[in-house]
Amino acid sequence: MAGPLPTLQFVARPGILDLSWGHPAGDALPVTAWLEATERTLTIDGSRALAYGYAAGPAALREWLAARIGAAEPRPCDPAGVFVTAGASHALEILAAELMRRDDVVIVDAPTYHLALRILADAGVSLVHAPTDSVGLEPAATAALVAELRAAGRTVEFLYLVPTFANPTGASLPDDRRAALVEVARHLGLTIIEDDTYREFAYDGPAPPSLWGLADEGTVIRIGSFAKAVAPGLRLGWLNASNDIVDRLGRRGYLDSGGGVNHLVAMTMAHFGESGAFDRHLAVVRRRYADQRDALVGALPPSLPVAAPAGGWFLWVALPTEVSATPLLAEAERHGVSFVAGSRFYIDGRGEDHIRLSFSMLRADELTEAARRLAAALSATIRAAP
Numbered sequence: 095m096a097g098p099l100p101t102l103q104f105v106a107r108p109g110i111l112d113l114s115w116g117h118p119a120g121d122a123l124p125v126t127a128w129l130e131a132t133e134r135t136l137t138i139d140g141s142r143a144l145a146y147g148y149a150a151g152p153a154a155l156r157e158w159l160a161a162r163i164g165a166a167e168p169r170p171c172d173p174a175g176v177f178v179t180a181g182a183s184h185a186l187e188i189l190a191a192e193l194m195r196r197d198d199v200v201i202v203d204a205p206t207y208h209l210a211l212r213i214l215a216d217a218g219v220s221l222v223h224a225p226t227d228s229v230g231l232e233p234a235a236t237a238a239l240v241a242e243l244r245a246a247g248r249t250v251e252f253l254y255l256v257p258t259f260a261n262p263t264g265a266s267l268p269d270d271r272r273a274a275l276v277e278v279a280r281h282l283g284l285t286i287i288e289d290d291t292y293r294e295f296a297y298d299g300p301a302p303p304s305l306w307g308l309a310d311e312g313t314v315i316r317i318g319s320f321a322k323a324v325a326p327g328l329r330l331g332w333l334n335a336s337n338d339i340v341d342r343l344g345r346r347g348y349l350d351s352g353g354g355v356n357h358l359v360a361m362t363m364a365h366f367g368e369s370g371a372f373d374r375h376l377a378v379v380r381r382r383y384a385d386q387r388d389a390l391v392g393a394l395p396p397s398l399p400v401a402a403p404a405g406g407w408f409l410w411v412a413l414p415t416e417v418s419a420t421p422l423l424a425e426a427e428r429h430g431v432s433f434v435a436g437s438r439f440y441i442d443g444r445g446e447d448h449i450r451l452s453f454s455m456l457r458a459d460e461l462t463e464a465a466r467r468l469a470a471a472l473s474a475t476i477r478a479a480p
């Protein structure tokens with residue numbers, strides 16, 4: 095007989111300190127504050143919170159988000175250009191379904207969020223990596239690549255990247271490249287899909303302005319998520335797009351049939367935001383994740399040097415030249431620690447020279463022990479090298 099049916103996506107493996115998952119720590123999830131917001135929602139909104147919701151999401155959440163985004167970014171945000179989704183993954187899935195055609199080329203950063211590559215691949219598009227250097231995506235070389243692909247008859251309309259506190263690198267695209275990239279996209283009629291999932295986790299100062307904030311209407315579609323900043327179980331996020339794209343997304347059959355996604359959760363998030371509970375929660379978890387970052391960075395051995403990223407949940411660690419990520423992973427698991435091999439974040443086999451370590455799920459003392467185990471695994475791998 096099969097075992098009990100699972101409830102959660104992540105299941106801890108006995109004996110393994112797992113640095114591979116970018117999930118929030120269980121005890122950092124705002125159970126009590128969310129209960130209060132839910133009670134408030136049902137008390138104030140009553141049956142309206144339990145009815146089918148409006149296709150693009152309830153007004154209260156779209157308006158609260160628009161006001162918050164407008165206050166933080168260099169340009170105002172129209173609530174009619176906010177579309178509520180079941181998380182960032184769903185946002186990408188519906189953008190691909192509505193706007194992309196099989197065999198179109200989608201340009202993707204290198205490296206980039208591996209599971210976004212899967213969502214895009216599901217749409218049948220061809221993925222091509224953007225040219226990059228040590229600082230990140232190169233706008234001028236990307237423009238040349240797009241021109242070359244178009245001259246060869248390919249349709250190239252979208253570029254996907256995580257420019258702020260990226261998964262997997264933790265890095266943010268510098269300001270001059272942000273401006274240049276937005277200009278290249280405007281000039282080429284290329285739409286940037288900006289995955290801004292980690293924006294709220296800025297530890298050493300404010301996050302850079304979003305590409306969406308720097309661009310004209312229509313050049314950037316920005317994806318946001320409450321999965322990391324509040325809780326993944328909400329399955330709630332949004333996108334900022336032109337009113338035209340929001341209208342198109344809102345006319346899809348599943349919404350006509352079923353109404354806006356996660357309506358009660360979206361209504362509750364509006365109360366969670368308006369009451370100040372969101373900002374209070376962020377202040378607590380930001381400090382916590384910054385401490386976890388410092389614990390892991392500080393505990394890594396000199397053979398795995400890494401600069402602390404200014405935000406996000408990941409360290410992108412270069413390996414000594416004689417070591418590759420996949421054999422190191424096997425050795426690391428024998429030593430009781432796990433991570434993701436860098437090659438998962440490319441579509442072309444690159445990346446065996448890096449590993450991604452996530453510091454979000456473990457306490458500082460566990461991170462220190464995980465770094466010790468990783469150092470031992472690295473030494474064993476180097477000793478075994480021919």
Ligand SMILES: Cc1ncc(COP(=O)(O)O)c(C=O)c1O
Nearest residue numbers: 116181182183207261291319321
């Ligand atoms: C860059 C990035 N985008 C999207 C997601 C998924 O977000 P959501 O849970 O809102 O679908 C993740 C989660 O790891 C992520 O790292």
